[in-house]
Amino acid sequence: MSRISTAAIGSISVTTLRDGERTLPPEALKNLSNEDAAKINSDDNQSLTFTNFNACVIQNGTQNLLVDTGCGNLFGPTCGFILDALDELDLTSDDITDIFITHLHPDHIGGCIDEDNSAVFKNASFKIVEEEYNFWTSKEFGSDEINGTDWSSLAKKVLSAYNDRLEVLTGQIDIISGVSTVPLPGHTPGHSGFRVDDGNQSMVHMGDIIHVPNLQLKDPNICTLFDVDPESALSSRKYALDMASNDNLLCTSGHMLDPKFIHLEKRGTGYATIS
Template identity: 30%
Template sequence: MNILSRRALLGTAAAAATLPLLPAAQAAAPLRNELPPAWHRFKVGSYELTIISDGSLPLGETGPAFPSSPAAEVRDLLTGNFLAPTTATLEQNALVLNTGRQLILFDTGMGESMGEASKMFGPTTGRLLANMKAAGIEPSQIDVVALTHAHCDHCWALVDASGNKNFPNAQVAISEVDLKFWTDDSNKRGPAFMTPFIDGAKKNLAAYRDRMIMVQDGKEVVPGVTGFATPGHTLGHMVYFIADGNNVVVNTGDLAHHQILLLRKPLWEFSFDTDPKLSAQSRLKMLTRLASDKHPVLSYHFPWPGLGHVKQEGEGFGWYPASMNVTTL
């Protein structure tokens, strides 16, 4: 080391010794442990669509949910796609369609109408109303609530805990098959979840019984929205084609619950299906159509915001999420 560099180093050290000691760095703020409002807005033709999150829905262990699927194959499919090997968490992606004439909400999420039962999947559900308001949409503005089916995570926010309408100016569109099945106490048999599911559907649908639209296969529900029957998950499960001219997006509801397991293996059975074998056939048929038509798809339970495309690959299908850049408006 030369004389100049030694002197510079010693000078720096001496100067540092005269500086006041600073306190050790500390966290500037507590952890928030909360999520921001979740909504995503895009356009289909002249229509404006807003995906609204009702929060995540932890399904838990995959074994009970996919009882007839080989456990090793389930694990390999999950780990091969960088997912937890034995558990699954679903999302809840509701949709608000603004056609310029009407506001249509597709499915409502879990809500709080059934007290403790509303948290049967944990505390992360029931956020639709708050997220709607954050997106600038008031429940009183909704003209039609179109239900894909009458399960708890799709219709239990029609009313509040006191049975009052959350959407006071809305009609409710549902298939007649689902309306009859999920309000019939004689169907309280089989899996334990059937009793709360039916009690919840009865409470939520009863408030709108004088304002019902019966959805029919292949028929328009409101201008621009056509329902197609995909029975099995429930016997009256519907998907909705939303079209402005040649511009189309398809709301598939619970056609497939998982973007890997039930797309790669569309004939696998799911424990919450009313008729698992019929559901698998409906899933395969509609996924084949969606892959052929190449329409964008909104799936209720796929990773947020559930918007993407389905592509036929081998014996199953691949899921290709849509870009989330701001130019979608």
């Protein structure tokens, strides 16, 4: 099955790359209603907690911007296929001119480096917003903290591999022409989505505001243990989902299932996909 899905936004091409898929352990979810918890328990196929790990390539004619790089070899045999997905687009790692990382969690940066901790994308500038850079570099993490020592040491390894072409973005500036950041703090302090605007067409990538779409679209109060600041993460989740539904924006996200590009509408206290 193809790992890619493409949408044209004016003259800009946005392609999602499915790095992998797996189910999220139910114990990683918080604020589950009793009803949803019971459904998960009786769901032998684990379809409610199923998730995808997606990266994106944005092509504007001169640049190939890769947003996130998948899990690498960190999440088992069903993940780590970013280069296969790029190959479907006739791109190699050397064709990537720019990288933007939505946040420095392992399922988004695992594919940045190889077994020797060297950069996989040798020709790419490496962009990240200031708040995210500061969070991962300004302190030593304890093993008992959310995000912990393992994740922070991976983040530092990746930043070090791309140190010579690291660009720390301050303020809300374009990542490349036509692509701008959308701050969505909470999941991590600098967690960001992005927008693509060209002509009169637009789309929004909502980052990691949802991890299990089959549960969280209907009930956005459900969150994961990985949120550094759950209250801000909830605000950002509702902000992004409101923006997509109110403005009827084409949208996707880091853990979107198929179809990858959807429209949303408000339904009751949650949201639903519309065609």
